[in-house]
Amino acid sequence: MSGAGPFDRRSFLLSLLGRERQGPRFALRDVAALPSDAAMSLRPRLAIGVHVSANRARLALRPPGEGTGEVVFPAASLEAEVCRACDGERTLAEIAAALSAAGETGEGGAARRVLATFHALVERGLCEPVNAPPE
Numbered sequence: 001m002s003g004a005g006p007f008d009r010r011s012f013l014l015s016l017l018g019r020e021r022q023g024p025r026f027a028l029r030d031v032a033a034l035p036s037d038a039a040m041s042l043r044p045r046l047a048i049g050v051h052v053s054a055n056r057a058r059l060a061l062r063p064p065g066e067g068t069g070e071v072v073f074p075a076a077s078l079e080a081e082v083c084r085a086c087d088g089e090r091t092l093a094e095i096a097a098a099l100s101a102a103g104e105t106g107e108g109g110a111a112r113r114v115l116a117t118f119h120a121l122v123e124r125g126l127c128e129p130v131n132a133p134p135e
Contacts, residue, residue: 031122034133036115040096042129044118045088050126052083059083063125071124078110082117088130092118 031039046052049064059080062070073080078099085095092114100110121127 031129032119036111038133039115039118040093040111041091041131041134042118043088043091043131044086044095044121044127045130046083046086046121047126047128061121061126069124071121071126078113079117082114083121083127086118086121086127 031042034042046061047063051062051064053060053062054075056075058072058075060070060072061083073083081099082095085098090098093111096111096114099114118127122129
């Protein structure tokens with residue numbers, strides 16, 4: 001392939017698995033500083049390599065390798081629902097609206113809790129946005 005850069009084995013393997021890494025073009029440490037309306041436009045997904053275990057009582061997320069430790073939520077909690085919805089397809093606003101419509105909490109309360117859960121997951125390396133915030 002003319003003009004192609006050096007061979008990147010990791011990217012090639014991820015593309016074969018259908019897990020191309022199309023992460024944000026901004027530093028994840030800056031996510032918490034985003035205005036709420038910009039943050040709510042982000043499409044979160046669990047980070048590649050996150051270990052998920054669930055049973056009837058709890059949902060546990062553990063970062064790959066030697067991360068900051070396991071994060072555990074009650075299985076029936078709004079926070080666990082947020083984790084399950086982090087598929088890279090829906091925005092945080094869409095996740096909050098769906099949880100609000102399901103009667104989990106009021107619209108404003110759902111948005112605040114979804115955003116707080118997302119920030120906590122990002123801080124621990126468990127979640128990442130697949131898109132950059134609007135400028």
